[in-house]
Amino acid sequence: MTLSLGLYRAATGLLEPIAPALLADRARKGKEDPARLAERLAKAPTARPDGPLVWLHGASVGESLSILPLVERLRAERPEVTVLVTSGTTTSAALLAKRLPPGAIHQYVPIDAPGAARRFIARWKPSLAVFVESELWPNLLLEAKAAGTRLALVSAKLSDRSFARWRQRPDAARQLLSGFDLILAQDARAHARFEALGGQVAGEADLKFGAAPLPVDEAELAKQRARFPRPPLLIASTHPGEDEIALDAVFTLPDRPPIVLAPRHVERGPAIVALAKARGLSAALRGQAPDASADVIVADTLGEMGLWFRLAGTSIIAGSLVPAIGGHNPLEAARLDCPAISGPFVENWASAFAGLEAADGVVMTSPAGLRDALAVDLADPTAAKARAARARAYVDARDAEARAGLSRILELVPEIVT
Numbered sequence: 074m075t076l077s078l079g080l081y082r083a084a085t086g087l088l089e090p091i092a093p094a095l096l097a098d099r100a101r102k103g104k105e106d107p108a109r110l111a112e113r114l115a116k117a118p119t120a121r122p123d124g125p126l127v128w129l130h131g132a133s134v135g136e137s138l139s140i141l142p143l144v145e146r147l148r149a150e151r152p153e154v155t156v157l158v159t160s161g162t163t164t165s166a167a168l169l170a171k172r173l174p175p176g177a178i179h180q181y182v183p184i185d186a187p188g189a190a191r192r193f194i195a196r197w198k199p200s201l202a203v204f205v206e207s208e209l210w211p212n213l214l215l216e217a218k219a220a221g222t223r224l225a226l227v228s229a230k231l232s233d234r235s236f237a238r239w240r241q242r243p244d245a246a247r248q249l250l251s252g253f254d255l256i257l258a259q260d261a262r263a264h265a266r267f268e269a270l271g272g273q274v275a276g277e278a279d280l281k282f283g284a285a286p287l288p289v290d291e292a293e294l295a296k297q298r299a300r301f302p303r304p305p306l307l308i309a310s311t312h313p314g315e316d317e318i319a320l321d322a323v324f325t326l327p328d329r330p331p332i333v334l335a336p337r338h339v340e341r342g343p344a345i346v347a348l349a350k351a352r353g354l355s356a357a358l359r360g361q362a363p364d365a366s367a368d369v370i371v372a373d374t375l376g377e378m379g380l381w382f383r384l385a386g387t388s389i390i391a392g393s394l395v396p397a398i399g400g401h402n403p404l405e406a407a408r409l410d411c412p413a414i415s416g417p418f419v420e421n422w423a424s425a426f427a428g429l430e431a432a433d434g435v436v437m438t439s440p441a442g443l444r445d446a447l448a449v450d451l452a453d454p455t456a457a458k459a460r461a462a463r464a465r466a467y468v469d470a471r472d473a474e475a476r477a478g479l480s481r482i483l484e485l486v487p488e489i490v491t
Contacts, residue, residue, distance in 0.1 A: 077245040081211055082187055089186035096184075106163050106181070115183040115192035122178075126155045127486060128199035128222075130182055135399065135421035136205040137165040139228060139280040141172055143203065143479055148174050151486055157197055185210040194220050201485050205280060206230050206259070209249055218252045223485050225255040227478060228280045229272075230263040230424070239270050247271035254485060257478045259424060278478025281425055282471040286408040287379030297384055304386030305331040305370075306447065307411070309378065310401045311391040312337055316345050318394045320369070322443040324352050326451065333359075333381050335372035337392065337401075342373030382409040387450040387457050390415045394440050403429055407464035408472075412457035414438060414446050428471065434464030 092114065100107040111117040127147060131137045137160050147156050158169055159182040169179045183189040190212035202217050203225045218224060231239065239246040250256065250272035257278040258264035264274050308319045311334065323332055332354075336345055342358050349356035349369040356369040359377075372381060382388065382405060392401035393416035400419030403426060407413065414436045419426045429435040438446045450457040 077242045078211055078215075078248060081245075082215075085186045085212060086188070089184075089188050092184050092186060092189070104163070106166065109166075109181055112181040113184055113189075115189040115196065117180065119178070119180065121197055122155045124153055124155060125200050125486075126157055126197060128157045128159065128197060128202045129205070130159045130203070130208055131165070131205040132182075132208055133160065133162045133421075134165045134168055135281070136160070136208075136228075137169055138172075138402070138421075139205060140203075142283050142475075143280060143482060144177050145174060146479055146483065147486070148176050150483060152176065154486060157199065182210075183213070185212045187212050187216075190216040194222070201225065201482075203227060203482060207232065207235055211245075211249060214249055214252055224253045225257075225482055225485065226250075226253050226272075227255075227257045227278060227482065228259045229256055229267055229274075230259040231266050236266050236270075243270065255481060257481070260428075275481065276474075276478065278475050278481075279424060279471060280475055280478065281402075281422065282404065282468065283475030283479055284404070284408075284472070287382065287405050289379040289383055293377075294380055294383055297380065301331055301384065302366075303330050305333045305381075305384060306451075307381045307385035307388040308332065308334040309381065309388055309390055309406070310335060310337045311345075312395065312398050313341070315391045315394040316341075316348050318440045318443065319389055319391065320349055320352055320354070322440075322447060324354065326444065326448060328451065329368070330386060330451065331367070332369045333372055333385065334369055335378065335381055339373040339375060342371045345369075345371045378405065379409070382406050382411045385411050386454055387412040387414065387447065389413075389443070389447075392421075393418045394443070400426070403435060403464075404468050404472075407434065407461070407468040410458070410461045410465055412450055412461040413464065414443070414450065416440055416443070428467060429464055432463050432467040434460055434467050436460070 096105055096110050096113050099105040129140050131140045144156050147154055156177040158177055158179050160166060161182050173179060183193045194216045199222050201223045206228050207230055250270060256267055256272050256274045257276055258267055258274050259279045260277060264277055267274050334345060346356045354368040357367045359370050359372045359374050388406050388411050390401055390403050390413050392398045396418050399421030403413055417439055430437060436446050
């Protein structure tokens with residue numbers, strides 16, 4: 074073992090006895106789930122199902138979302154394999170509680186201390202562990218490798234700061250990266266960085282890509298197309314504070330089209346209707362079968378984003394108009410040829426937006442510039458559709474890479490369990 078990794082393991086071992094107190098303090102501040110602190114110490118009583126188990130880890134919401142296509146393929150193609158998903162934040166835990174399919178288990182990732190890592194690996198006995206993006210936790214990785222677990226690092230990336238730090242510890246970086254059976258970099262820049270640190274990179278694949286287009290009820294799509302006099306403007310997945318920004322931007326648009334506003338949480342529908350009416354707009358809830366002549370239809374129904382993206386002439390991808398949310402998935406619009414406009418706060422989907430910007434497939438604007446960006450799309454729908462076509466071409470290519478990457482990960486599973 075290199076000196077730097079040895080020192081890290083020794084230091085984390087010395088600090089481990091005070092971890093319960095530190096976790097309890099974080100729980101008081103709302104940063105941990107007080108009912109599940111035992112999971113962070115790998116002392117939870119959750120029973121491990123019999124049979125093979127694959128462990129997937131993503132740090133927070135963005136990484137957890139990117140794992141879901143892999144979870145779904147594992148469950149569909151290898152139903153005898155239990156899938157364990159870990160994450161480190163309460164928001165990601167809440168999301169995964171809603172989105173994980175049957176046969177998948179969520180746990181909080183244990184702290185990266187020798188005892189907790191050893192208990193976690195001994196309890197779950199993963200045959201394969203898949204880490205997403207930049208999750209390089211030495212104790213967990215070394216304990217898993219020592220137990221015979223195969224390791225994959227996918228959508229791998231390193232920030233400038235992390236890359237500089239690992240370059241100062243080349244032996245430690247080489248030792249950790251040599252333990253991976255498969256490394257798939259997020260992009261060409263990450264590919265070069267991991268190879269510079271001694272990693273053997275097999276290719277590129279970003280797991281935020283690879284999902285299928287959102288589904289739609291074709292009969293409902295035909296019905297709604299007949300009801301709308303012209304393609305609506307879609308405001309997708311808003312959070313509190315964003316509805317006002319978006320409604321103010323569309324209020325004074327010349328020749329304003331019908332508006333579909335889909336809040337991220339549908340229970341906010343009545344409050345959004347009130348916001349629209351306060352601005353002199355007629356508004357109604359989708360769940361109450363409104364007339365399409367309403368200025369604003371608030372989409373307070375679940376599972377219909379595939380419908381709205383197919384209908385819309387252009388869209389605002391919300392979650393990006395105020396800080397702290399981190400943006401929402403722009404790929405759903407691109408796969409359905411819907412022109413997209415986004416605000417600037419997109420850290421959860423930064424790589425996807427950067428790629429779309431480079432392909433001239435999305436408009437990024439400030440909240441103050443939103444009205445002008447919308448006006449441009451409405452004045453020249455042909456140009457907006459051309460932008461959507463560029464986005465679709467970019468996403469189609471990245472989706473193909475990601476699906477190939479998923480297949481390479483799945484190839485590791487039969488070797489272990491057959």
